[in-house]
Amino acid sequence: MGVTMVTNTKIGEDISFEAIRRDFDAVCVGIGAWVSTGVRCKGEDAEGVIGGIDFLRKVVRNEDIDLGKNVAIVGGGNTAMDACRTAVRLGADKVYNIYRRTKDEMPADMIEIEEAEEEGVIFLNLTNPLEIISDENGHCRQMVLQVMELGEPDASGRRAPVPVEGKTETIDVDTVILAIGQRVNAEGMNGVELTRKGGLVYDKDTYMTALPGVFAGGDCGNDKISIAVESIGDAKKSYLIVDAYLRGEEIKYEPNYYVTKKDVTPATFEDRERMCRPTMEQLNAEERKDNFTEVVFGYDEEQAVEEAHRCLECGCKDYFECKLISYANMYDVDPDRLAGDINEVEFHDEHPFILRDPNKCILCGLCVRACDEVMGVGALGLVKRGFDTVVMPALEQPLSETGCISCGQCVSVCPTGALQENLTLEKSVPLDTEATDTTCAYCSVGCSMHLETYGDMLVKAVPDREGAVNKGLLCGRGKFGFDCSVMDGKLLEPMARKDGELTEVDYHEAFMLTAKKAESLAAKYGRNAVAVAVSDRYTNEEAYVIKKFADSIGAKTLCFNNRENGLEKVLGVNASPNTINEVLSADVILCAGFIAKENQVIRLKLKQAAKNGAKVILVNPEGYAQDHMSFVYKTVETDNSLGFFKGVAKALLDMGKGAGAEGFDAFKASIEGVSVTEEAKEIAELYANAKKAMIVFQQNVVTTEAAVLLGDIAVVSGHIGKARDGILMLKAKNNSQGLVDLGITAGAEAMEGVKALLVFGEDPAPELLKELVFLMVCDTHMTEAAKLADVVIPGTGFASTYGTFTNTERRLQVVEQAIEEDVVFSNWEVAAELAHVYEVEMPFDDVEDISDEMNDKLPVYRYAEMGEIYGGVLACENAKLAAVEDAAFVAPLRSTDHLMNMIDERLPHAN
Secondary structure, three states: OOOOOOOOOOEEOOHHEEEHHHHHHOOOOOOOOEEEOOOOOEEOEEEEEEEHHHHHHHHHHHOOOOOOOOOEOOOOHHHHHHHHHHHHHOOOOOEEEOOOOHHHHHHOOOOHHHHHHHHOOOEOOEEEEEEEEEOOOOEEEEEEEEEEEEEEEEEOEEEEEEEEEEEEEEEEOEEEEEOOEEEOOOOOOOOEEEEEOOOEEOOOOOEEEOOOOEEEEEEOHHHHHOOOOHHHHHHHHHHHHHHHHHHOOOOOOOOHHHHHHHHOOOOHOOOOOOOOOOOEEEOHHHHHHOOOOOOOOOOHHHHHHHHHOOOOOOOOOOOOOHHHHHHHHHHHOOOOHHHOOOOOOOOOOOOOOEEEHHHOOOOOOOHHHHHHHOOOOOOOEEOOHHHEEEEEEEHHHHHHHHOOOOOOOOHHHHHOOEEEEOOOOOOOOOOEEEEEEEEEOOOOOOEEEEEEEEEEEEEEEEEEOOOOOOOOOOOOOHOOOOHHEEEEOOOOOOEEEEEEEEOOOHHHHHHHHHOOOOOOOOHHHHHHHHEEEEEOOOOOOHHHHHHHHHHHHHOEOOOOOOOOOOHHHHHHHOOOOOHHHHHHHHHHEEEOOOOHOHHHHEEEEEEEHHOOEEEEEEEEEEOOOOOOOOOEEEEEOOOOOOHHHHHHHHHHHOOOOOOOOOOOHHHHHOOOOOOHHHHHHHHHHHHHHOOOOEEEEEEEOEEEEHHHHHHHHHHHHHHOOOOOOEEEEOOOOOHHHHHHHHHOOOOHHHHOOOEEEEEOOOOOHHHHHHOEEEEEEEEEEOOOOHHHOOOOEEEOHHHOOOOOOOOOOOEEEEEOOOOOOOOOOHHHHHHHHHHHHOOOOOOOOOOHHHHHHHHOOHHHHHHOOOOOOOOOOOOOOOOOOOOOOOOOOEOOOOOOHHHHHHHEEEEEOOO
């Protein structure tokens, strides 16, 4: 920090105080109070009489000390107890403690008193030194003690000791230690005003003495000798004042305003279990009294955690974010000025992710407006009127039983602690966190957010108000599922199946077993018998290394979360042709097979589009009604077949659309006999006549055949290949598009003939694994697939890696590491280690090396810009119509990302 320590220099002898003031713009005096005070009794100047601080200093410095047999210590504080117990250890036969009040009134810690008594210290309470008698050599030999009794209470409430007239005691002493107080030695501090007791005088608000530029604090000033932490507090209070002085300002210390509870009684904690402090193991009196060994052993980890759990409350967890407390300090709030009745609200709520405390609410209404106007949910409202007004969940139900979608937007906008995240930390406390900008690892929208951490502990996720896609929005997955990868049950050690049971092994054995087993099965059944599955929650960089490993051993690569993209058959591209924000400027938006909970932010984009004037049409099969979509212009409920959309396509053809498209004749023939309902005709006309029209669908919700038909409809109508005029296809996961760009396009269909499967981050259905001879799973938890595996290797989550995701609109998004997980190898390093067993060396030391190679070998990454959409709106110049057989309309594909499934199960409402 640049501080220069000048030691062995005494003020007034080696250097003058005036010289210091001349050479420095500000001088801070913190010399403490280290001189022992006397008791003002006759004979206290005899040899063998020493101050308590002086005695302890000599012991620490290993100076010679001849205590003799009998030692008397005067005083009742911790310094006196230290002196008593030290004298015992130095071999004194008798150690007396002299104190003028009773033992119960001694200011020393009771544990110090009790342990001193165990060690043999003789307590002579209600006595006070009257005289110290010296021998012929001037050395103390006896002490006369005045017997005391307690009189009436003094100003502090303690009963004042008064002498018992004519009653004394005499004890033999060889050493007397006076530990009744300390004073300041201000020698050399010329010009500084001193108190009556010799301390430095300074202004309690500015810490400045009468000398300009000379500041003081701690025990040395204003006769406020106390404990060390108060001196530390003075330093913390005064440093800003000194800094301001150096900048030419003179300011006063203004304490921060804190809200304190004044109504806490034993009844406040009736719901808490009364827990005693865990007993700390220590040496007994006989073991400790002849040595200076540490007396207590401390707590082990389990005891320390148990002790920490006894804490009832550490203050409002929103302290570091609370705007109310910030403004209160900024504007020097004086709450007593407005003191009066307080509206205490009784409430009960058990939402798993949101904590409510209406008694901290300032009725700003932001949560109510955000829930209603932004999210379109209306789960919160203002109840009652006037002084009794309070924010409550709809119909005053528990929040989790309302229409709440657990997006946490109310928490994000709340300026106080009235709405907070119900953190998954074992013990939630106020934490001054660090924020890391990253991208959500759930759906394919790619919401930007700030991950708040404290060390390697994930605390909360906050939506990025400047996020290119989400603009301050998050769904429940992103808001509350950020820490799923490190939750209870996280895998920390590799395992291998032995005698039918998974048993912990070291990494070398796990890697060798995996590689050798896969190699032997490839030799027996052929290279196509080995496959590597890659999760679409992985970063591009992780997936690239895993695919490179798979290619090096001749294995197939697949992702169980992949569904064949029907648009590719029509448009020739395996990607969404259009981008997310284009829907905001469309005239008509046709949502086909849309499940809002899968992409809540897209629901909000549609809501915003409707507000901008777009006619949003929702077409879902029976059983797929959606909540919170009252903004929809028209809702159509069909059976779960392609009949309705074939009717729309037929209506478009009847309007004379699409005649010049490639494949028109075959397509027309395929729907020749389709009957067109009035509703289908209405939708076709709305869509066809719109200046700008978009189709929105979710790839893993609608069938491949449905996607083909939707592509056909766009091509026939001419609404394709232009800005705000085309199709927004929502892929399943945060990096589903990234896997496609890397060439990982196969899905479960690629499992035919596979005997050895290496799974990275996926949890496929067990029936897909029945024909396997060998299975390795690398994941964060013991998934259903991992339970069937022969080898299980710990994996990591997105919060502990660097890299990129490619969202559904082909936007390259940054992923920043926020924590270190307690796992030896990251996901890509597991693949690199397996390659090493095959004698294939991966030339990567870190993610940056991987990125460099990707840029060199893959044009899609070479030309992509971070945060930008690669390719813009796709022209789809090779579009051609494709005939579609009868098929189901929707068939949602179960997600193979167990982390997403985990948060979906935890969220109270998923619709």
